Amino acid sequence: MENTVVSASNFNAWFGDNHVVKDVTINIEKNQCVAVMGPSGCGKTTFLRCINRMHELIPGATAKGSLKLYSDEIYTMNPIYVRYKIGMVFQRPNPFPNLSIYDNVIAGYKLNGLKVPKADLDNIVQKSLTSAALWNEVKDSLHKKGTFLSGGQQQRLCIARAIAMEPEVILFDEPTSALDPISTSSVEQLFHELKEKYTLIIVTHNMQQAARVSDKTAFFYVGELVEFDDTKQMFTAPSDVRTQNYITGRFS
Numbered sequence: 001m002e003n004t005v006v007s008a009s010n011f012n013a014w015f016g017d018n019h020v021v022k023d024v025t026i027n028i029e030k031n032q033c034v035a036v037m038g039p040s041g042c043g044k045t046t047f048l049r050c051i052n053r054m055h056e057l058i059p060g061a062t063a064k065g066s067l068k069l070y071s072d073e074i075y076t077m078n079p080i081y082v083r084y085k086i087g088m089v090f091q092r093p094n095p096f097p098n099l100s101i102y103d104n105v106i107a108g109y110k111l112n113g114l115k116v117p118k119a120d121l122d123n124i125v126q127k128s129l130t131s132a133a134l135w136n137e138v139k140d141s142l143h144k145k146g147t148f149l150s151g152g153q154q155q156r157l158c159i160a161r162a163i164a165m166e167p168e169v170i171l172f173d174e175p176t177s178a179l180d181p182i183s184t185s186s187v188e189q190l191f192h193e194l195k196e197k198y199t200l201i202i203v204t205h206n207m208q209q210a211a212r213v214s215d216k217t218a219f220f221y222v223g224e225l226v227e228f229d230d231t232k233q234m235f236t237a238p239s240d241v242r243t244q245n246y247i248t249g250r251f252s
């Protein structure tokens, strides 16, 4: 489909013999916010980590099937390039503790030895922090360590770090589960702004959050993608009894 940014077709992933993502087929469209839900251990994070080639960093982890960014097979692309284009934000904010706010934002450039003129880096830092709704709070302390920020600010700094690489897609793995309600709300607000420019895929255990922020929801169960539909539809009239059981709290 013309608007599809990420697509999987009969995609599978394993840890050794443990088959944890089973024949997943999905098309994710540009500028959508997609929530990925399901009980613990059903393969949500593994699927997310396949999308930016992080799964293979674990010894014994393998994958098979088609997974594309636009029309390119992700598993034949350069993994470093994949991780620029498909950024990731983790459960716990993980700014580099020894780097300043400024250097955290441009860490992807520094770590990969990309030579960019200082004026351009200044511009990237300002633009990325602005897009992550953090610029006004940190513009006078760019050279202080990122770890002095609050948890919510640190998470927005990690979002700015992903944005700095000009991604197409940003993956979020339970991005607010370590944050207080106010920080959670500011990150959720940010999702609405970010999807104007990027495609967002968010693993969340929080159904209210999925309902608040996502356009579409994917429901995983024991490694299978059981249902993928408009979030409203999924929460009001799911088509599969397993989804129904999950959203009504019959299993967690």
Ligand SMILES: Nc1ncnc2c1ncn2[C@@H]1O[C@H](COP(=O)(O)OP(=O)(O)OP(=O)(O)O)[C@@H](O)[C@H]1O
Pocket (backbone or CB within 6 Å): 015, 018, 020, 038, 039, 040, 041, 042, 043, 044, 045, 046, 047, 058
């Ligand atoms: N590093 C690893 N090594 C071996 N097995 C793993 C590893 N990470 C996850 N698994 C296994 O893969 C399966 C899927 O795990 P995954 O983390 O993808 O599930 P999840 O749906 O994201 O769970 P949760 O909601 O609890 O985070 C589980 O059986 C888990 O034990």
